[in-house]
Amino acid sequence: MKAIFGTTGSAGGTDRPWDDVERAALVALLRTRPERMTWQEIAAEVSAEGRATAVWEKLVPSSLFGAEESPREQAMSDIESWRVQGIGFLTFLDPDYPTGLREIHEMPPVLFYRGSLRRGERAVSVVGSRAASDKGLKIAATVSRNLVQRDITVLSGLAKGIDTAAHTAALEAGGRTVACIGTGISRCYPAANSALQEQIAQDGLVLSQFWPDAPPRQQNFPMRNAVMSGYGHVTIIVEAGEKSGARIQARQAVAHGRQVVLTDFVVDGNEWARKLVGRPGVHVAESTKKIMEVVEHVVFSERSTGDLLDQLISLRGGLGHRQ
Template sequence: MPEDRQAQVAALVALLRQPGARWTEIAAEVLAEGSALAVLYRHLGAGETLFAEDPARDALNGARTELQAWAADGIGVHSLFDDTYPARLRDIHQMPPIVFTRGTLAEDRRAVAVVGTRRPSDQGVGIAETCATALAESGITVVSGLAAGIDTAAHTAALRAGGRTVAVIGTGVNRYYPATNRALQDQIVKDGLVLSQFWPDAPPGKHTFPMRNAVMSGYAAATVVVEAAYRSGARMQARLALQHGRPVVLADSLLQHDWAREYATRPGVYVVSTANELVATVDLIVRQIPDSLQALEGLPRLVDL
């Protein structure tokens, strides 16, 4: 990473580490200014004090130490300043200013999320496994949230089929949640990618999983909902996906729910009943991905470093 870019990333980390920092507001301010260093100096001063204390310098030094430690630990750090920042996240309302990864980062142009309840029926597990297997065998990256239930079934089936899978998690990348998925998470790191918008050691929290759903819906080109009640993260992700302009695919068994029947009437929502229908629908969706991603990749990276 070039030295000037390192300084910008360190300044961004320093800003996000400030007590009470609101990440979305900081991201917006940095985008408007075009420089995290300028925003940091405005907030903490630019060393013009006569005293030995220099809050901005100290914050930058602390951030640089953290960045070095993360790199030594094998954690990928991808900020708004980096070409490695997932391109598709740049156009979502809840765009995180920084994401952390373990595993192998890839373009994942052809990526589809498969999500659903933590307490699935046997039928739901079977549908998730069938969907993930069909997608993986078609060269589609299977994205999910590493939660118990449908997420676990989707990740496991994708790996078993020899495909790529990405876990977008609601904790830091150094955490295992749920603990029962430790081995699965390690396998995903080995053969795919674990991605988080939270500090590497961040624990699970009340709001982290809804925030995770927003990022997952943006990372994927489309979201497949397998089994979900009205009050569920999967239904929330379907709503967010539509807000982000991402298609939603519903398993026809979901139509027993009022919310799913209502969603099925919306533009951009597809209902499928077989694996073949799913693959055909996803193929129709992903054909349009390269052009849309090329447009996103043409967006400015804040400052020309």
């Protein structure tokens, strides 16, 4: 899928660098939402204009806030505070922003993280029911260990059940795992996974699209699933019910043009899964071996293509010098 936003480290290719002044203006725009704009509309406007400060000056009257601290000043103070707290902060125009997320309609304009970022990361989502069966937990752990053996990052949502089994198995196998959470980066949900979240932050990456202190809300989790779909190359649904969040991610992954693997007992037990069978990019797997065959075909063929493109860009002096 073609990226819809620029990838340079300066504001839309303008002479002004994309610095904290611009980042603070973007945060202020997202918080005030002038003209009731959505976050996606704000990001599109900033991308088109090339500068968040220019969008702010165009949409927000200078006299609106009077002598009180302006949202831009508050945002600048917050950015400094986040860094002091050890919270990583990215905007969609920063060069380290995950490339795959720029390709989806639900792209978060800002991200918060703890842990280490990796450019060009090859990640695969392993997701499923919170109330998982022993069979589902075993499959999730086996798949995660197989991904680690192939140097593929295990991506999941830190929920109970399948997510927890996937993260834990990846860490125990000495691999990398990324947790995409449905709360602010300063919170943990469920509370029982606080130690696991901390370990992932130390050894992998915890990622959030919500303001740092945001509590868990029902609407957060489908948004989180969309980000997992965009971040990963493949979504594996290990086990799920008719109203599972994994069902939402499977549908989003199809819409994003990502590959989806459904275990055969997910298909046997769910009408939504049977409706996906036959759609482009949807695979049904009756074994762990079949799951890994699909993953290897997708990830390693994309890696070869991506590596070649990176080499060509490097030879041409980077994206900013392409004709």
